[in-house]
Amino acid sequence: MAETTTLTDLFMDSLKDILFAERQILKALPKMARAATSTDLKTAIQSHRDQTEGQIERLEQIFASMDMAPRGKHCPAIVGILEEGQEILDEYAGSPALDAGIIASAQAVEHYEIVRYGTLATWADLLGLTDASKLLAATLAEEEKSDADLSKLAKARINTKAMAKAAA
Amino acid sequence: MAETTTLTDLFMDSLKDILFAERQILKALPKMARAATSTDLKTAIQSHRDQTEGQIERLEQIFASMDMAPRGKHCPAIVGILEEGQEILDEYAGSPALDAGIIASAQAVEHYEIVRYGTLATWADLLGLTDASKLLAATLAEEEKSDADLSKLAKARINTKAMAKAAA
Numbered sequence: 001m002a003e004t005t006t007l008t009d010l011f012m013d014s015l016k017d018i019l020f021a022e023r024q025i026l027k028a029l030p031k032m033a034r035a036a037t038s039t040d041l042k043t044a045i046q047s048h049r050d051q052t053e054g055q056i057e058r059l060e061q062i063f064a065s066m067d068m069a070p071r072g073k074h075c076p077a078i079v080g081i082l083e084e085g086q087e088i089l090d091e092y093a094g095s096p097a098l099d100a101g102i103i104a105s106a107q108a109v110e111h112y113e114i115v116r117y118g119t120l121a122t123w124a125d126l127l128g129l130t131d132a133s134k135l136l137a138a139t140l141a142e143e144e145k146s147d148a149d150l151s152k153l154a155k156a157r158i159n160t161k162a163m164a165k166a167a168a
Numbered sequence: 169m170a171e172t173t174t175l176t177d178l179f180m181d182s183l184k185d186i187l188f189a190e191r192q193i194l195k196a197l198p199k200m201a202r203a204a205t206s207t208d209l210k211t212a213i214q215s216h217r218d219q220t221e222g223q224i225e226r227l228e229q230i231f232a233s234m235d236m237a238p239r240g241k242h243c244p245a246i247v248g249i250l251e252e253g254q255e256i257l258d259e260y261a262g263s264p265a266l267d268a269g270i271i272a273s274a275q276a277v278e279h280y281e282i283v284r285y286g287t288l289a290t291w292a293d294l295l296g297l298t299d300a301s302k303l304l305a306a307t308l309a310e311e312e313k314s315d316a317d318l319s320k321l322a323k324a325r326i327n328t329k330a331m332a333k334a335a336a
Binding site for chain 1: 291
């Protein structure tokens, strides 16, 4: 069995992994947005949630182009990442550091997506899947922008607010 | 309880999380290096393993500077990421796509480290922990370089080899 697996199999397996991950992320982001106290942070996470819907549609297009049903595959990585995010919501509820923790959790999600979409886009290029490559690159660019926006929020305002309250 | 938690608590919790993660990574990398078929990839992973030892020492220095024992905290994210890496080793053993899969797994590990060290370095700056900030930034730079090196390997040679064999 293993002797016959190729980069195409690996590409498909990874597509299923990220599809499962995106569907989990879609469910988790609203919880983070509700818990955030900063309006800017709520807006950033809500915007990421809306983008996630479009990213799932792009994945479904790729599945369709390969005549495959858009079925996800259990992805222990995103389950673990989101579990840590939930721990932050539970353990830092009411803390002035909650928003800083939510940003960190959201960035951990972004980086998982960044690394998987980066890999998938490379493989699509190598496999000559031009349309898939464009769709994956479009999502990758969105993820990188979301991550950069969250870094700005973390550095500019929210962490500082957490410190000020902590010192008060 | 929650009312009294601050950014310092969040920083310490996250330090414990990444310490646990680094120790798990130290155990997992040799398995990936042994399984890799490309000499360049084996060398890259071995080099990351050696760096990980130094990164753990830096974390231990930070714990010492804060008069805390270097105890890790269970990190479900890295457990899930490494579980997916092990799945690749099992499912793609003997496949020409194995090295491409190993690179993807190693990059997922790198990106988890990149996001956590990025967050920790920002928080150390905000907390005025100058020495910790320098140590964290040094590790972050190493992780970013390792990730870039793996991307080069993925694009240049190993995936191409996987395709050539798959097409043969």
